Amino acid sequence: MVTTQMAAESATATFERLVLDSGAVLAPVEVAYETYGTLNAARDNAILVLHAFSGDAHAAGEGGWWSSMIGPGKAFDTDQYFVICSNVLGGCRGTTGPGSNNPETGCPWAMTFPSITIADMVRLQKELIDHLEIPRLLSVAGGSMGGMQALEWAVAYPDRCASAIPIACTARHSAQQIAFNEVGRQAIMADPDWCGGNYYGGKPPANGLAVARMVGHITYMSDQSMREKFGRKLRTPDQFEVESYLKYRGYKFVDRFDANSYIYITKAMDDFDLTQRGALPTLFEGSRTRFLIISFTSDWLYPSYQSLEIVSALRSRNADVAYCNLEARYGHDSFLVEVEDQTVLVRGFLSSTHKEETRHRGTHARA
Amino acid sequence: MVTTQMAAESATATFERLVLDSGAVLAPVEVAYETYGTLNAARDNAILVLHAFSGDAHAAGEGGWWSSMIGPGKAFDTDQYFVICSNVLGGCRGTTGPGSNNPETGCPWAMTFPSITIADMVRLQKELIDHLEIPRLLSVAGGSMGGMQALEWAVAYPDRCASAIPIACTARHSAQQIAFNEVGRQAIMADPDWCGGNYYGGKPPANGLAVARMVGHITYMSDQSMREKFGRKLRTPDQFEVESYLKYRGYKFVDRFDANSYIYITKAMDDFDLTQRGALPTLFEGSRTRFLIISFTSDWLYPSYQSLEIVSALRSRNADVAYCNLEARYGHDSFLVEVEDQTVLVRGFLSSTHKEETRHRGTHARA
DSSP: OOOOOOOEEEEEEEESOEEOTTSOEESSEEEEEEEESOOOTTSOOEEEEEOOTTOOSOOSSTTOTTTTTEETTSSEETTTOEEEEEOOTTOSSSSOOTTSBOTTTSSBOGGGSOOOOHHHHHHHHHHHHHHTTOSSBSEEEEETHHHHHHHHHHHHOGGGBSEEEEESOOSBOOHHHHHHHHHHHHHHHHSGGGGGGOOTTSOOOHHHHHHHHHHHHHHHSOHHHHHHHTTTOEEETTEEHHHHHHHHHHHHHHTTOOHHHHHHHHHHHHHOBGGGGSOHHHHTTTOOOEEEEEEETTOSSSOHHHHHHHHHHHHTTTOOEEEEEEOOSSGGGHHHHOHHHHHHHHHHHHHHHHHHHHHHHHHHHHO | OOOOOOOEEEEEEEESOEEOTTSOEESSEEEEEEEESOOOTTSOOEEEEEOOTTOOSOOSSTTOTTTTTEETTSSEETTTOEEEEEOOTTOSSSSOOTTSEETTTTEEOGGGSOOOOHHHHHHHHHHHHHHTTOSSBSEEEEETHHHHHHHHHHHHOGGGBSEEEEESOOSBOOHHHHHHHHHHHHHHHHSGGGGGGOOTTSOOOHHHHHHHHHHHHHHHSOHHHHHHHTTTOEEETTEEHHHHHHHHHHHHHHTTOOHHHHHHHHHHHHHOBGGGGSOHHHHTTTOOOEEEEEEETTOSSSOHHHHHHHHHHHHTTTOOEEEEEEOOSSGGGHHHHOHHHHHHHHHHHHHHHHHHHHHHHHHHHHO
């Protein structure tokens, strides 16, 4: 394959105010985002890509978290589509979050930051899409927490997204998913350097955050992939490879992630439960959004049955839904690394969605 | 069922010295143990029950960790059998461990305690069985780390155990199993109260140990059992039941367990790998020990394939092995709570083993 360069734009948009689910108001609120490819004249080729828990706006290009999937000729083909990715609300990579300054005090919000939800994240993304003057997204797509946001988009703004690609996700966090997140939060809060969240300008709770990340890492891999990657290999006579790897990854995470963001974002994930707004099928009633839902056989953190629950709800309302449980060995991480099958699925789905959208507009124009 | 009383004896045996795998010598070494039922005149009805990671010698009766399985008329029927359970080497419930005093210094060993192995634990148990003048155990039985000890017994002292019942265990710890243990250790060692292990007489690393235990708890349950037990139920408007439960169990654990024992014992589990001594089938060559191996369908921490690996090795040597993968919903904890099917299996297996042993001795006596 010939490597072609991809034009990427990095920017920050500031909005006057954002009203949250809690009733709290953030004023102003900033959102960091990147775009890849070119928005066409019809403004109908835009795809919003949604990052997982620890991701950021840098989705494609060198070091991008989904660079295997986004780029010229890739699944999200930037020669054809205009791809947008923003850092989520509550994040620590350019978008307003607990590490941002509270304009009323001039000091970091820390734990006084209002609680946020997946719906709040999506609300801010919708502001961004309005700001970019995109009437209707060709697709909203993401894995893990990104998949939850894609679902939220389809439920909250069905007319603004022609399609949704929720990957390796769930319509509601389970007790086990909450439990793993809670262990991470407890590890952070048990670290004396956390100081009730007021560590900005000082030493961050590195040990607690590293332990939290280690737990996370185990849940992202599969038993099989860990066995194949590490097995019982030793790093030193007293340390297994897997121990060394986890510790390295845990402490490396501290350099790029804020512990309070960890707490706020995992809480938003845990609180995510679409069924609180009604039985799942009723939420998709009359929706014209097309769905491609993907899960992975070895993903035990977001098991396939959770995707199937969404698929069943959509099918019960005759929604347009394609579902694939991909044979994969890398566990939850599969959405990031098992790109071959995903590429085939996503490419075909986007292409048919684009054709369908064009045909639909043509029909309406002729009418 | 009529409740009958069970005579229980609690004692501590002291041995002059124990040479460990590392070459280090513990002198003296104490082992806390309990016995239930009566040793018969032939001394052929003794069963050694082996506890899991956080267990102790108190296996049966009020508050015993396997009281559902041990007692009059139960799987390990104390009306018929003499059941022994001892706290493992490295433990903190009466047997010598890192919290014991180093006789040379008069101070707690802490992290100067020599590293221990599952084989060392079994070596100490063998001293105890010699001390109790039991020539041959009817069975060695346990789940999880208890199952590893049962396997170790069968490999190290095949002539001393007529049968072995390894439940929900493995012949070697996997990368994922090591990883979960390492997170627990890191959580403990990240706690400033750990003080390099020298916290005796002061404040123990409660937060670190509680976080470690929380991780453990999640791995002991299944996705299904957590969903059924907690679901998304709230304890308070801001706290899920599952969060409250984990925190409660985590901190409660601190009252009864020593953080350094956590480190030493999990390390022994991680280092456990029977295949280091030869291919698994060769280790059972010529063994006359009968095996009953049990795993549970929902146990994702010690998945069934690990038990099957042992079963295959035994079958390849025409060993006497019965295997059952029990349909169970409680994950790894199933060995403690799903007692009905286990009772049927264990009772029949012990009874036939006892008959077989009697027949065998009769044949030899007549010869």
